[in-house]
Amino acid sequence: MPPSLIRRRIYPAPFMAGLALLYSGIHVHAADAATDTKTSKPKHHRHAAGKAAAAGKAAAHNPAKAAPAPAVAATGTTAARPLYAPPGTTSTITPTEENLTVVGSPMNILHQDIGLSRMPQDVMHTPQTVNVVPQVLMEQQNVKTLDEALRNVPGITASVGEGEGGMSGDQFLIRGFQAQNDIYEDGLRDYGVYSRDSFDYDHISVIKGPSSEVFGNGTTGGAINMVTKMPHLGNSYSGQFSGGSADYYRGTLDVNQQIGESTAIRIAGMGNENDEVGRDDVYSHRWGIAPSIAFGLGKPTTLTIEYFHQTDNRIPDYGVPLLTKPGTTIARPATEFGVNRNNWYGTQYDQDDSNVDMLSAHLKHEFNSHITFYDDLRGGMYQRYFSASWEGCNATCNAAYFGNDPASALVDRRGHLGGPEPYQQNDWSVQNVASAIAKFNTGMLKHQIIAGWDVAHVYDRRTNYAYNYNGLNGTQTDTTGLVNPTNFVPGLLLGNVGQYSSNLVNISGVGRALHKTGVATDVGAFFSDQVWFAPWFSARAGFRWDHWDSHYSANEGMVGTGVSYGQNQDTYNPTVNLMYTPNDDTMVYFNWAQSTTPLGLYVTNSSEPLRATNEGYAPERSSLYEIGAKYNAFHGRMGFTVSAFRLEKGNSLLTDPTTGDVTPSSDRQRNQGFELSASGEILKNWNVIATYAYYDAKTIASATAADVGKRIQYAPKNSATFWSTYTIAPATPWNVTFGGGLTWRQSVWLDPANTAKVPDTVEWDAMISHSFLKHWKVAMNGYNLANRLNYSNLFSDRVTPSTGRAFLFNISATY
Structure with a gap:
């Protein structure tokens, strides 16, 4: 091309x-x-x-x-x-x-754009910790999902949801704090609850720490922004096929065609089927397509329209329960005590089916060299049927397993609140962000002003279904063996809409509702000004105002006339940055930023916490203090970053897993530490990307005195990633690229009281590839080569074992 x-x-x-x-x-x-x-x-x-x-x-x-x-x-x-x-x-x-x-080398992440108009600088000139998963890294690792890509970022862990509702899909924590509402695509929120395939990603940016001045409410730990593949001038065509362990079959296609002087179309597509190595009965069958068209490429005005669709039919995996060995006080995964890692505790009704449709338009207009206007608009529709078993091992189960008859230990699959019963979820959302960047002088001072507004509306409608337990001796229990679980449950019947309403989950303050509806509107305005006082020193100050209006209702079923709650809140979030840039390859910075998280922010991807008793609760507020440095070394071949931060979160809202009630607390949590990264080309043909994070994360004040001084749940003390490749004899018929890396996450606590713990994660991966006939390449990837028992999705009383040793073969062509 x-x-x-x-x-x-x-x-x-x-x-x-x-x-x-x-x-x-x-x-x-x-x-x-x-x-x-x-x-x-x-x-x-x-x-x-x-x-x-x-x-x-x-x-x-x-x-x-x-x-x-x-x-x-x-x-x-x-x-x-x-x-x-x-x-x-x-x-x-x-x-x-x-x-x-x-x-x-494309591996130096300091040259990478973050991917949204409100943050126009590249990583090098952004005064905040930013981790990037570049496309070349995803290609070398044969990354297939957002979750797999984010394993290259220290401080990110995956959870499976919390409270009544049993959310799955992509649920991430950044630096130990929930980020399920902080997932963005090209700068716009992705409100859907689904597992995201990576077939349409160009690269992924993770902006660490509070960023509400840019993104709006949320972002306590940070924000995840996926940058999609956009049309470009020139033609390019690529496709690949992968196959391997656990009946893994995957094909992708990426075609870009220029159809005029300044117009191009692009289509990315994916088909994927796989089971899971090391987990029984777990699979994912999905396909997706992402066509887009861009007008005015290379012109002052550019309009890009893109459509995205993904269909996924998968089995949710809520992992294994925790056990406490007699004589000890710390609960650990059952698989640490000999329970088979393959055990899956679901039933014949468990299913996670999702359909996602998003239509987006991105407009950019350069009035002149000083003023540029952007407008980003997206509408999304999300349909989902979800049914999952939520297993738990109580004291009786625990005693039986460590007693004389482990086979008699029974797991309760209904879990908290009677278990996350099946529901149909139908959501839609619309968001428009308009912004402008103005560059001008006032006397000797240079300015860059970013200003705009952000309007979003999201609607969530859930229809709940109930089980009939009459076939289980008239009791509302559903148990199976901890050692040898049975997936088929005789006598367990799933009712139609409205059938068995008396068996619907009874939520405190809500009742046994058949329908639940959540609606929220957010109107925000933002402004910032970066001023250069000298060529080597600048300061930036900005703020964002948001008006948050949310409502929740539950009706029909056994709830009587129904309930309805609502709240209105105005939030303000400032940011101040100081930047010292003595030369083109060095920046030293200070960053202070705040964020707020109102109650009910997670409309689509969590249970709705609004009750008559908490409509007026103040939002959680977080503050970030960070100093750091970024340096391009060896004439830009390598990029290095270092940052030290202190993140404070106040007025933490606590969700009771037994009742679903949300209460304010006097809890104050603090995470402080430092992060390092190195990326780029060490020597010719030898590339590396490495990261390390140290977190001192503690509860520093709490109404529960025993929790003071305890580590924040899900926040590892140490974590690191490393990936390196070397190419022998490039551009020759006998070329070979080989490499590998390590993902390490130290053990983490699963609860605020530090009574449940998951061990370290240590995973070794490797790859080897060979290019031939100029455009073709064959590759082999090996994952978890030591077949170590690691854990991915985390929750307060269970964890999901990660994939065992797996191999994937890949053949691809690029023209």
Whole structure:
């Protein structure tokens, strides 16, 4: 396909002689290697040429540094941005132009865009901890889901939901704090409750810490932003097929076609079927398609319209219960005491079927070199049928297992609140974010102002179903053996709508409701101003105001006339940043930010907590204090980051897993620590990405005195990731790329009282690949090579064993 070209200005001979040495180490390759074939985005890594290129890039991110230095801009790509030269900047040099194709390592995440208009800088110039999972890493690891991709980010753990409702899907925690409502796609919230396939992802950014000034309410631990594959100029075609362990079969397709001077279409598709290594009866059958079209590429006005659909039919896996060995006080997973890791405790009714449809439009208009306007609009529809068994091992079960007859230990599959009974969920949402970026001077000061508004509405409607327990001796219990579970339950009947209403779960303050409806509207406005007081120092201050209006009702069934609750809250969230940039490759920063989480924020992906007793509860409030540094080393081949932070969360809202009641508390939680990362090309053909995080996460005040000083649940003290690859004899018929890495997460507590614990996670993965016939590649991936018993999804009284040793073969073609 045609290469993306980087324009380099040609200056008079004396000037160019001074740059010759800098350019001596540049790698200039064939045209078809100049661009990432998946995205057609120029690879931003700079070798010795990086110093000259950095001047242009620095001007884009730091207006104060714009000067008559060589400017570098990518043309014909969705990632390109016009460079900003402040008013009054002139050049005495008359340049000519030539086209030069420059290639470098795409593994250096500091060059990566975050992927939303409200944060226009790349990672290097964003004063906050940002982890990126680049596309090249996802390709090497053969990543298939969002969950798999985020295993490359320290401090992220997965949970399976909380309280009545039994939510599954993608439920993440960042730095120990819930983030199920903090999942974004191209800067807009993805409200759906489903397991996200990665077939349409270009890269993934994780912005750590409170960011409500940018994203709105939520983001206590941070925000996850998936950047999708957008149309680009030029043509590219790719497809791949994978097969391997546990009847894994997967095919993907990615086609981009330019159909005019500035118009292109792109279609990404996926089909996937797999069982789960190390887990009985668990599978996922899904398919998806994501067509998009872009108008005005390379023009001042660009409009991109994209549609996304994913259908998934899977079996939910709520893992294994916890046991407490006699003579000890710490509960651990049953599999740590000899229970088979393959045991699945569901029934014949367990199912998680979802259909997701999202239509998005992204408009960008450059009025001139100083003002750019963006408008992002999305409508989504989510349909889901969910039924899962929520197993628990009580004191009788625990005693029986450690007694003389382990086979007599019985697991209760109804769990808390009688168990998460089946429900049909029909949701829809719409969100529009309009923003503008203005760059101008006031005297000697340079400014970059970002301002706009954000309007969102989300609707959630659930119809609950009930079981008939008459076939189980008239008792409302459903038990199976801990050692040898039986998935088929004779006599357990699932009723139709309204049938067996007396067996619906009885929720405190709600009753046995057949229908539950949640509605919320959020109107927000944001403003920030970054001021350059000197070319090497700038400060940014911003705030966001949100008006949150939410309502919840439950009716029919055994609830009588029904109940209805509501609340209105106004929240304000500020941010202050200080940035010291002594040169183009270094930034030292300070970040202070706050976020708020109102009650009932999680309309679609949690149980609705609103009651008559808590409608007026104040939101949770979190504050972040962070200092850090980012550095591009070795002429931009490697990127290094270090940050130290303190995250404080006050007025924590507590959910009782037995009743579902939400109560305010005097609890104050604090997580402080530091994070490190290194990414890029160590030597030619040798790439690496490594991260480490240390968290000192504690409850520092609580109405429950015994919890003071205890570690925050789900927050590991230490975690790290490492991935490295090396290519032997590239661009030859005998080329080979091999590599591997480690994912490590120290043991974590599962409850605030620190009475339940899950062991360390240690996973070794590896890959080997070979390219042939110019466009084709074969690869083999091995996962959890030591076949270690690790745990993925976590909850207060159960955990899900991770995939056992698995292998995937992959063949792909790229044109």
